[in-house]
Amino acid sequence: MLVAERHHKIVELVNEKLSVRVSELSQVFGVTEETIRRDLEKLEKENLLQRSHGGAVSIKKEEAEIPFLEREIMNATEKRRIALEAVRLIYPGDQIVLDASTTAWYMAKELPDMPLSVITNSIKVALELSKKEQIKVISTGGMLVPESLSYVGPLAERSLQMYHVNKAFISCKGVHLDAGLSDSNEWQALLKQQMMNIADETILMADSTKFGVRTFVQVAGLDQVDQILTDSNIPGKFIEELKEKNIQIKLVD
Template sequence: MLAAERYDRIIELVNIKGSIRVSELSEHCRVTEETIRRDLDRLEQAGRLRRSHGGAVSMKEVQPEIPYRIRETSQALEKKRIAEAALALIEDGDRILLDASTTAGYMAVNMPDMPLTILTNSIQVATELSTREKIEVISTGGQLAARSLSFVGPLAERSLETYHVDKLFLSCKGVHLESGTISETNELQARLKQKMVGIADQVILLADSSKFGIRAFARVTGLEAVHTIITDQICSEEQSFLYGAYHLKIKTV
């Protein structure tokens, strides 16, 4: 297979699958993984795909994050009610991890000044909590994602590996019951949230009703990793399924 033919085959496979690993492309094209990596570098430079960790992602699948200030006003009333219910689960001395969601931002706004340790990748959350005297705030650091006002990337992921928390308050782009997954818009956010789930005793999902039925591009984790869902409303069929399949606590507000 000529190089030009191989490039076309790679693009075809990436677009069909959405994302694909180097090892799989190597098998399809019958060349070494090192050759595939060089091919992917060239194709990314040509703007035909995007490199990801261990493979490539279709340009058709890449979705820009909606800016924080726009997300902040979407479903704002529901998010504020969910944030209020989430705050009721916090106790003195808790070690808490807040993601960079707008719902976590609303939690920070109304967070009581009590003895807590709060780890976050959110600039908004860290800034809001900077005025609380009794709360110790720890930022992950990392690569700045300007649209979400958050830190992501390898440095943020490695930072999380040094901690353990009692409770993770996590939001997402989509909650898909048929596949049993929660998902995010892009891979960087999804990878970081996977790390968050891995260091928490309790995972509390903050998801307004608009998130249900959505299967976004990058998988975060399965619903079996979630202990509690706080939402504004959920239909009886969805609630019955979640109780039956995952034995979750579901709190509606």
């Protein structure tokens, strides 16, 4: 079992049981307790669980969004690499929509100053793009979510209906082979659905920790995604299944 896959399953177990001991995890995965302690230390740094005396406890709060500043540092290296790959898919004259994910913000930072129209519900993305004179930025407006510094709600959804774009770049909290894309927040999920609806092509940007995860609200089925950008730590079974579903997947180093 790959390390990334073990980490996925550890988080799933902790969230399912709410608390798990190191000795139990050691037996389940057939590795030493020292290895499990290192795993838990890494997962705690990524805000996926909390270590306790002799084990770990769940910090699962699916109905609440993780603040942007916390998400910014979670798997930052992988997200930056995915963002760089996403930028390569954008050409002068494109019309695109970016969600309020940290990966979209990294994209905004890396986008060259060229003729583009960009729609976004993210304040951070809009501010970053405002530094580039040739990029036309359109904000959805709507109800402000302070934790993610983004706009959601009926006004944001209706404003998107006015537009058509070439490409939608979105992220999500979970990518499940059967359940598809999911998010922890209903408002964000509804807005991502609308972003996909107005786009000719949907590019999903998701680091490997999102795979095998199913969260509170479904966003869309995998068949509605045209291309997935992820890092090379994704378990092999997902690559095979996605190819069988004729979904293009690009691994970044």
